[in-house]
Amino acid sequence: MTLDQDVLECKTEFTFDELSPEARGKAVEDFVSSLWDDWHSDTVEEWQGKLVEKGFSNPEIQWSGFWSQGDGASFSCSFHLVGDNAKQFLSEVDKTKALVFWTELRLDGHRVTDFHVEGNITTSGRYSHENTMQLEVSDYGLGDGWGNGNGSEKLEDRLSDFNSVLDRDAIEKNILEYARGLAQEIYSDLKEEYEYQTSEESARESSLCNDYKYDECGNLI
Numbered sequence: 001m002t003l004d005q006d007v008l009e010c011k012t013e014f015t016f017d018e019l020s021p022e023a024r025g026k027a028v029e030d031f032v033s034s035l036w037d038d039w040h041s042d043t044v045e046e047w048q049g050k051l052v053e054k055g056f057s058n059p060e061i062q063w064s065g066f067w068s069q070g071d072g073a074s075f076s077c078s079f080h081l082v083g084d085n086a087k088q089f090l091s092e093v094d095k096t097k098a099l100v101f102w103t104e105l106r107l108d109g110h111r112v113t114d115f116h117v118e119g120n121i122t123t124s125g126r127y128s129h130e131n132t133m134q135l136e137v138s139d140y141g142l143g144d145g146w147g148n149g150n151g152s153e154k155l156e157d158r159l160s161d162f163n164s165v166l167d168r169d170a171i172e173k174n175i176l177e178y179a180r181g182l183a184q185e186i187y188s189d190l191k192e193e194y195e196y197q198t199s200e201e202s203a204r205e206s207s208l209c210n211d212y213k214y215d216e217c218g219n220l221i
Contacts, residue, residue: 013221014214016207024200026218031203043193047186055081056121056179062128066191072129073187075179080118086140087115089174094166101162102142110155111145117171121179130183135176141166 011018019027044061051059056077063073087095098115105112117140123132141163144155196202206212213221 012215014216016204016212016214019214019218020216023214023216023218027207027214027220028198028200028203030218030220031206032198035197039197040190040193043186043189047189051075051077051182054182055079055085061186062123063187063190064128065187066194070127070129071187072127072131073183073190074123074128074130074133075183075186076121076123076133078118078120079175080116081175082116083114086117089117089171089178090115091167091170094170097162097166098142105142105155105158112159113143113145115142116140117175119172119175121176129187130180133176133180133183135172135179137168137172137175140168140171 014023016024016027040063044063047061048059056075056079059075059077061073061075064071081089087098090098102112102114117137119135119137119139121133121135124134125132142159144159215221
């Protein structure tokens with residue numbers, strides 16, 4: 001028997017890399033079972049920040065995962081989108097209409113705000129996937145730039161008439177599709193994070209970082 005073999009047979013403490021494949025499997029299983037319940041919190045908080053940057057206020061993210069029917073992610077929020085952030089949801093025809101009308105009013109000496117759209121996104125049902133999301137637009141269109149009711153009645157009438165010819169259904173449909181797409185991205189990131197957190201790679205990194213030692217069966221000492 002060589003010296004190395006003798007040392008190995010007498011060894012009672014092992015690093016993660018020194019474990020047999022079977023023992024590593026046991027170590028990974030124990031590592032996964034010890035994960036904190038809030039392993040997903042960083043991903044959720046990051047996405048809440050992204051949603052706020054996109055104009056979705058006070059977003060509440062719901063999700064479930066990862067392999068059952070109805071699993072997915074969704075979010076509820078209010079939104080107030082202005083300018084390009086709002087006009088991206090107009091049809092190409094309505095984008096042109098809005099630009100022409102806004103320009104005409106400005107040339108006539110009126111103060112007119114850029115296009116805006118606001119409303120709420122809610123979720124319903126016992127599942128969490130993106131198709132549980134519903135949207136309602138409460139206000140949209142170009143606005144009186146005075147902002148205090150001092151615009152003329154004629155201007156208010158012109159704005160009201162113009163806003164009424166925009167395709168509200170298309171606006172709601174486009175925003176909802178966009179929001180549901182974001183929910184799918186949220187779910188994808190959560191799944192990716194879960195797969196990493198429960199991987200052998202993650203267990204190994206944690207073991208090395210914390211200088212964990214195991215017995216020959218993969219039990220943490």
